[in-house]
Amino acid sequence: xxxxxxxxxxxxxxxxxxxxxxxxxxxxxxxxxxxxxxxxxxxxxxxxxxxxxxxxxxxxxxxxxxxxxxxxxxxxxxxxxxxxxxxxxxxxxxxxxxxxxxxxxxxxxxxxxxxxxxxxxxxxxxxxxxxxxxxxxxxxxxxxxxxxxxxxxxxxxxxxxxxxxxxxxxxxxxxxxxxxxxxxxxxxxxxxxxxxxxxxxxxxxxxxxxxxxxxxxxxxxxxxxxxxxxxxxxxxxxxxxxxxxxxxxxxxxxxxxxxxxxxxxxxxxxx
Amino acid sequence: xxxxxxxxxxxxxxxxxxxxxxxxxxxxxxxxxxxxxxxxxxxxxxxxxxxxxxxxxxxxxxxxxxxxxxxxxxxxxxxxxxxxxxxxxxxxxxxxxxxxxxxxxxxxxxxxxxxxxxxxxxxxxxxxxxxxxxxxxxxxxxxxxxxxxxxxxxxxxxxxxxxxxxxxxxxxxxxxxxxxxxxxxxxxxxxxxxxxxxxxxxxxxxxxxxxxxxxxxxxxxxxxxxxxxxxxxxxxxxxxxxxxxxxxxxxxxxxxxxxxxxxxxx
Numbered sequence: 001x002x003x004x005x006x007x008x009x010x011x012x013x014x015x016x017x018x019x020x021x022x023x024x025x026x027x028x029x030x031x032x033x034x035x036x037x038x039x040x041x042x043x044x045x046x047x048x049x050x051x052x053x054x055x056x057x058x059x060x061x062x063x064x065x066x067x068x069x070x071x072x073x074x075x076x077x078x079x080x081x082x083x084x085x086x087x088x089x090x091x092x093x094x095x096x097x098x099x100x101x102x103x104x105x106x107x108x109x110x111x112x113x114x115x116x117x118x119x120x121x122x123x124x125x126x127x128x129x130x131x132x133x134x135x136x137x138x139x140x141x142x143x144x145x146x147x148x149x150x151x152x153x154x155x156x157x158x159x160x161x162x163x164x165x166x167x168x169x170x171x172x173x174x175x176x177x178x179x180x181x182x183x184x185x186x187x188x189x190x191x192x193x194x195x196x197x198x199x200x201x202x203x204x205x206x207x208x209x210x211x212x213x214x215x216x217x218x219x220x221x222x223x224x225x226x227x228x229x230x231x232x233x234x235x236x237x238x239x240x241x242x243x244x245x246x247x248x249x250x251x252x253x254x255x256x257x258x259x260x261x262x263x264x265x266x267x268x269x270x271x
Numbered sequence: 272x273x274x275x276x277x278x279x280x281x282x283x284x285x286x287x288x289x290x291x292x293x294x295x296x297x298x299x300x301x302x303x304x305x306x307x308x309x310x311x312x313x314x315x316x317x318x319x320x321x322x323x324x325x326x327x328x329x330x331x332x333x334x335x336x337x338x339x340x341x342x343x344x345x346x347x348x349x350x351x352x353x354x355x356x357x358x359x360x361x362x363x364x365x366x367x368x369x370x371x372x373x374x375x376x377x378x379x380x381x382x383x384x385x386x387x388x389x390x391x392x393x394x395x396x397x398x399x400x401x402x403x404x405x406x407x408x409x410x411x412x413x414x415x416x417x418x419x420x421x422x423x424x425x426x427x428x429x430x431x432x433x434x435x436x437x438x439x440x441x442x443x444x445x446x447x448x449x450x451x452x453x454x455x456x457x458x459x460x461x462x463x464x465x466x467x468x469x470x471x472x473x474x475x476x477x478x479x480x481x482x483x484x485x486x487x488x489x490x491x492x493x494x495x496x497x498x499x500x501x502x503x504x505x506x507x508x509x510x511x512x513x514x515x516x517x518x519x520x521x522x523x524x525x526x527x528x529x530x531x532x533x534x535x536x537x
Contacts, residue, residue, distance in 0.1 A: 024535045036359045039352035044493075045413045053408045053417065060407040085307040092304060128519045130486050132398065136503050141328055142321035146311040220398040223490060224500075227311070233399070237406060249399070256394045 060242065067250055068243035075232055076251050083228035084255070086146055086221065087214040090153025095207055098158045102165035109169060109195075119162070127159030131217045135226040149226035153218055157210050168202035169195060204270050208263045215259040219252050328508065335512035343517055346488070346495030349412055351521070353494050354484040357416045358477045361423025368424055369431030370457065376435065376443075389432070392425030397483045401492040412493030419480050419487065426479070430472045431465065438464040470536040474529040481525040485518045 017025070103109045105119035134155050138148035177194035185193065222230020229252060236244040337343070371377055372385035392400075401418035408414055438461060446460035488496025495518060502510045 021535075028532060028535055032359075035355050039355040043349065043352040043356060043412050043416075045411065045416075049408055049411070049413050053413070056407045056409075057404075060403070082311065085311055089304065089307050089311070125519075128522050129515070130482060132486050132489055133499070133515065133518075136489075136500070137328075140503065140508075141325040142317065147313050147317060147321075150311065150313075216394075216396050220396045223398065223402070233402075237402065249395070249403075252399070253391075253394050257390070 063242040064246035066243065067246035068241070069247055071244045071247050072251065076229065076248055079222075079229040079232040080251050080255060082146055083218045083222075083230075084215065086149045086153060086226075086228050087211060087218040090150045090218065091157060091207065091211045091214050093150065093154035094157035094161055094210070097154065098162035098165060101158065102162040103169065103191075105162065105166040106169040108172070108174070109191075119166075123159045123162045123166075125159070126155055126157075127163070129156070131156040132220065132224055135221045135224050139225045144225035144227070146227035149218060149221040149228055152221060152226055153214050156217070157214060160213075161206055161210055164206045165199070165203060168199045168206070172198040201270065205267060208266055212259050212263045216256055219256075331506075331508040332512040334509065335516055336507075336509035337513050339510060342498060343495070343514060346498040346514075347485075347517060347521055350484040350488070350494035350496070351481070353412050353415045353419065353487065353492075354477065354481040354525075357419030357423060357484070358473070358480045360416075361420040361480070362427055362473045362476060364420065365424050365427035365431055369428040370435065370461075372428060372432035373435035374432075375438075375440065376461070385428075386432075389425055389429050392421050393429060394425075397422040398486060398490060401487040402490045405491040410491040410493075415484060415487035415492030415494060418492060419483055422483065423476050423480060427472045427476050431469060434465040434468045434472075435461060467536060471533060474532045478522075478525055478529040482522055485521070 101119050101122055104115050105123060107116055110116060110119075131152055134152035135149060138152045138155075142148045142151070172195050176198070177190055180190050180194045218228050218230075219233075220230050222228045222232065223234050225231070229248060233245065233248045233252075236248060368385055368389065371381050372389055374382050377385075397418055400421050401415055404414035404417045408417070442464065443456055443460040446456050451459065484494050485499075486496045488494040488498065489500045491497065495514060499511065499514045499518075502508075502514060
């Protein structure tokens with residue numbers, strides 16, 4: 001068994017992928033490069049803008065410094081609280097709407113394929129429309145303000161919450177449910193005592209995760225008039241008050257980081 | 272008989288004890304909802320008026336108007352270009368940044384700044400980053416591309432760093448023992464272990480960038496979002512509907528391609 005020559009060892013020639021797999025991979029690389037080349041050649045960028053970009057960014061950042069902190073208590077604080085209210089109420093509203101739709105989408109709760117697919121269609125539609133577009137729609141309907149923002153956040157979140165909730169319900173073990181059925185439990189009792197204890201950890205985790213995302217998203221809704229801190233940001237930018245803009249960005253950054261820390265802490269305790 | 276009943280009652284009391292703490296939490300929750308609803312000036316009247324307006328709004332959205340399809344196609348293609356360029360550059364930049372942020376391969380002096388940069392990129396919504404770039408370097412797709420590159424780094428580099436931290440160090444040591452250079456260790460010892468997960472993050476980010484690239488236009492970052500926003504402002508709701516339908520179609524095609532890509536690299 002000693003290897004004395006440098007020639008390749010005889011025997012089967014091991015390869016990790018089949019020729020078809022390799023071909024598919026190379027095809028993907030080729031298409032990716034072609035798409036990139038096409039994009040770079042056709043995108044309408046003025047090259048001078050690109051070469052000048054770092055100077056312009058540096059200029060903007062110097063104009064932002066130092067942040068005008070005296071602006072915080074007068075205007076930013078209220079808007080920030082409004083943003084948090086929008087995120088929280090939007091999340092609650094979305095859960096209220098997403099739980100029934102999620103139950104409809106779960107195959108072990110509703111045994112009719114048509115209903116499942118219909119619920120899934122609602123969930124996909126909710127996720128495919130960006131929160132800014134939802135906000136534009138609801139600003140057109142309810143007029144500018146926090147109401148439009150809250151409903152936009154809620155509609156945007158239905159897809160996310162409903163999909164994950166349905167998956168959690170489908171993963172629930174049928175054992176306790178069968179035991180309850182055998183004991184003659186009613187349908188609401190089945191849901192409440194058979195499924196709910198099993199999906200509860202997943203449910204809280206989904207809700208907290210979505211709240212975290214919504215805190216970020218609700219900060220931009222104001223740009224299209226849907227209330228919150230985005231409105232203050234938009235105003236400050238339109239008046240070129242860069243030191244105020246810096247204060248607002250700092251406030252958003254702090255809140256987002258705090259929300260993330262809070263969510264991680266609660267998750268550790270709950271789950 | 273009476274004694275037995277008392278025992279049962281006691282068991283029942285222990286098994287189904289009222290959970291006062293949870294009740295207090297729920298009470299606080301309800302109080303918060305009422306308080307916040309009041310703070311935001313929600314009234315039932317406004318809601319009802321809105322529903323009425325919503326009906327006329329929906330009526331004006333249909334049928335969708337595709338007559339100006341050239342404008343539509345132009346915007347969609349620009350969004351696609353923004354998504355492709357920003358994904359490519361963002362993912363390529365995420366490789367070194369993610370590597371620098373991996374705590375098992377790099378010294379603390381390097382990981383801390385890299386992690387701070389990633390946290391900064393992640394904390395702001397892509398749209399906010401896009402406004403800053405629009406204000407700094409002017410309207411157009413360049414601002415959108417730069418914003419999405421920044422956002423991509425925040426997501427891909429973070430997950431990439433976490434993936435690297437989870438690798439098995441045995442292979443790294445084996446490669447190091449052969450006298451390989453640092454780049455050799457990275458290419459032969461680290462990358463093969465994280466490559467498939469990296470492809471997963473990259474396709475997810477491509478998908479996410481495609482969604483965001485249709486939105487950066489709302490703040491002037493190029494793409495279909497600008498067309499959408501101006502159609503909204505002109506109350507051109509049938510054109511809005513056409514744009515929304517095409518955006519959703521594009522995103523769904525993107526999702527299909529992404530899931531197909533993931534299967535190819537499984």
